[in-house]
Amino acid sequence: xxxxxxxxxxxxxxxxxxxxxxxxxxxxxxxxxxxxxxxxxxxxxxxxxxxxxxxxxxxxxxxxxxxxxxxxxxxxxxxxxxxxxxxxxxxxxxxxxxxxxxxxxxxxxxxxxxxxxxxxxxxxxxxxxxxxxxxxxxxxxxxxxxxxxxxxxxxxxxxxxxxxxxxxxxxxxxxxxxxxxxxxxxxxxxxxxxxxxxxxxxxxxxxxxxxxxxxxxxxxxxxxxxxxxxxxxxxxxxxxxxxxxxxxxxxxxxxxxxxxxxxxxxxxxxxxxxxxxxxxxxxxxxxxxxxxxxxxxxxxxxxxxxxxxxxxxxxxxxxxxxxxxxxxxxxxxxxxxxxxxxxxxxxxxxxxxxxxxxxxxxxxxxxxxxxxxxxxxxxxxxxxxxxxxxxxxxxxxxxxxxxxxxxxxxxxxxxxxxxxxxxxxxxxxxxxxxxxxxxxxxxxxxxxxxxxxxxxxxxxxxxxxxxxxxxxxxxxxxxxxxxxxxxxxxxxxxxx
Numbered sequence: 422x423x424x425x426x427x428x429x430x431x432x433x434x435x436x437x438x439x440x441x442x443x444x445x446x447x448x449x450x451x452x453x454x455x456x457x458x459x460x461x462x463x464x465x466x467x468x469x470x471x472x473x474x475x476x477x478x479x480x481x482x483x484x485x486x487x488x489x490x491x492x493x494x495x496x497x498x499x500x501x502x503x504x505x506x507x508x509x510x511x512x513x514x515x516x517x518x519x520x521x522x523x524x525x526x527x528x529x530x531x532x533x534x535x536x537x538x539x540x541x542x543x544x545x546x547x548x549x550x551x552x553x554x555x556x557x558x559x560x561x562x563x564x565x566x567x568x569x570x571x572x573x574x575x576x577x578x579x580x581x582x583x584x585x586x587x588x589x590x591x592x593x594x595x596x597x598x599x600x601x602x603x604x605x606x607x608x609x610x611x612x613x614x615x616x617x618x619x620x621x622x623x624x625x626x627x628x629x630x631x632x633x634x635x636x637x638x639x640x641x642x643x644x645x646x647x648x649x650x651x652x653x654x655x656x657x658x659x660x661x662x663x664x665x666x667x668x669x670x671x672x673x674x675x676x677x678x679x680x681x682x683x684x685x686x687x688x689x690x691x692x693x694x695x696x697x698x699x700x701x702x703x704x705x706x707x708x709x710x711x712x713x714x715x716x717x718x719x720x721x722x723x724x725x726x727x728x729x730x731x732x733x734x735x736x737x738x739x740x741x742x743x744x745x746x747x748x749x750x751x752x753x754x755x756x757x758x759x760x761x762x763x764x765x766x767x768x769x770x771x772x773x774x775x776x777x778x779x780x781x782x783x784x785x786x787x788x789x790x791x792x793x794x795x796x797x798x799x800x801x802x803x804x805x806x807x808x809x810x811x812x813x814x815x816x817x818x819x820x821x822x823x824x825x826x827x828x829x830x831x832x833x834x835x836x837x838x839x840x841x842x843x844x845x846x847x848x849x850x851x852x853x854x855x856x857x858x859x860x861x862x863x864x865x866x867x868x869x870x871x872x873x874x875x876x877x878x879x880x881x882x883x884x885x886x887x888x889x890x891x892x893x894x895x896x897x898x899x900x901x902x903x904x905x906x907x908x909x910x911x912x913x914x915x916x917x
Contacts, residue, residue, distance in 0.1 A: 422670075429484045447707055461734055479867060508541055515548060515549060516539065519542075522546070522774040530738060530869045530871065533902075537760070541754075543753075547741055548698075548702065550739055551735065552736045553697030554737070555696075555873055556693070556871065561690065562679055565591060565595075565674055571666050572602065574662070577663045577664075578609070579608070579660070581612065581659075581660050582611075583611075583613060584617040585675055586611070587621065589675055591675060591678070595674065599611075599629075600633075602910075603632055605851040606715075610635045611629065612711050614638075615638070615640050615838055617640070648888070653711065655862040656863050657706070658671065658850050666700065667694075668703075669849050669865075670691050670692025670837075670849060671837050672690050686832035686833065689835065690832065694865065698739075699740075699741055702739075704726060707760050736813065737869075738869040741864065743864040750910065753847075753849075753851045757778055757781060757839060758781055758784055763838075766797065766845070767794040767841070768793060769878060771798045772798075772837055772852050773835065774805075775839070775853050776855050776856070785824070791897075792825075794895065797827070799829070802837075807910045810906040810907050810909075812854075813907060814911040817907070821896065825889070831884075836848075837852050840902070844874050845869050845875050847866070847867045848862065848866060848877070850863045851863040
């Protein structure tokens with residue numbers, strides 16, 4: 422009898438609380454809206470998307486905002502005070518040399534893109550190195566075969582950073598080598614993203630630690646599952662071996678990247694193997710990320726940023742650039758934007774997700790109307806349906822404006838970057854979308870080299886053989902169901 426009375430009292434109190442909350446729902450929504458509009462410096466398009474969500478899903482919409490929308494700008498996450506003086510001296514010296522070049526000393530490739538080179542130096546200290554040897558990998562089997570062979574040659578350390586690592590057949594091959602190198606005394610570090618590796622159990626990482634392989638988790642979940650920073654992902658893929666070889670690009674670690682997943686089929690991606698001075702930029706980026714995630718300081722723990730020996734007297738000119746939500750500057754977006762503006766003949770873009778912000782979309786439209794050939798290639802199948810239909814919508818705008826747009830039919834296209842005028846390219850981990858521009862931690866390589874740019878153009882042309890073109894007629898004739906999907910997903914695109 423007493424328990425029944427307690428239950429009735431509990432239900433009555435719950436009803437009172439529910440009545441209070443629902444009765445003041447408009448007030449709550451106004452309060453949450455004020456927080457979003459006035460206390461977070463977001464782009465207007467993003468603000469309106471969140472307000473729309475808050476209007477249609479009161480209170481619950483704000484919970485989504487806490488998980489997905491909180492602003493990380495101006496948070497000083499990555500510190501490098503131990504090397505700042507040295508780097509600043511090198512950067513200022515390179516800026517001076519670039520600005521004081523005499524006509525007879527000038528390099529045509531550098532002169533053409535000097536503004537972009539200077540921007541990267543000034544805004545992020547991205548040194549230009551001119552002694553790099555680059556290999557381009559578009560197939561996962563070839564890339565990981567080369568990576569594993571380079572790991573076997575390691576004598577000092579192996580540094581790995583991946584967004585996704587799956588404990589499957591591919592990583593088991595890698596682990597065999599890493600375990601062997603750790604037993605030899607080689608320092609092995611693996612940095613992984615909590616969201617990207619959410620399916621891997623903690624005991625797996627502890628097993629690696631017991632073998633002498635150090636691991637660190639970026640933005641770890643609370644209580645093993647609760648991820649409060651789900652919207653901010655370390656999307657970088659970096660490997661550095663002995664300061665001699667570095668890898669950067671789109672491939673994660675999993676069997677699907679070898680084309681072994683029936684859902685995706687053949688996996689078309691792009692990864693760069695770099696030997697030369699640009700490895701320093703990849704190593705610096707890894708150390709900054711590791712220091713934050715592992716709460717260590719590799720700047721003082723060892724000689725990990727020693728001078729990297731020149732691989733050859735003359736090679737590819739490269740800058741390593743990175744961006745993330747901790748910074749108000751959108752470094753990679755700005756590089757894409759500047760490269761689009763400098764194009765004279767052709768812009769070739771590959772990206773699995775095409776959701777550009779207004780500045781990039783306007784730049785592409787201006788290029789099209791200025792007579793520049795704009796080519797965009799996306800997958801023919803979605804891995805994230807909402808993102809895919811938003812992508813299709815934005816691509817449709819370019820098609821109607823006169824761009825040449827294609828869907829890759831051979832499997833899944835995951836390659837990320839653009840080539841301009843067969844002279845320069847920017848490839849790496851960043852998609853051509855708002856998430857990569859503002860929310861993800863990304864890293865790209867800008868390569869100023871005609872020979873390598875032509876190779877990238879040749880790969881693009883080869884991919885066209887496995888594509889279907891989206892023409893004005895085919896896009897205009899899409900059915901009502903697709904049009905509705907596009908409009909809904911485009912409306913939500915600032916949140917995707």
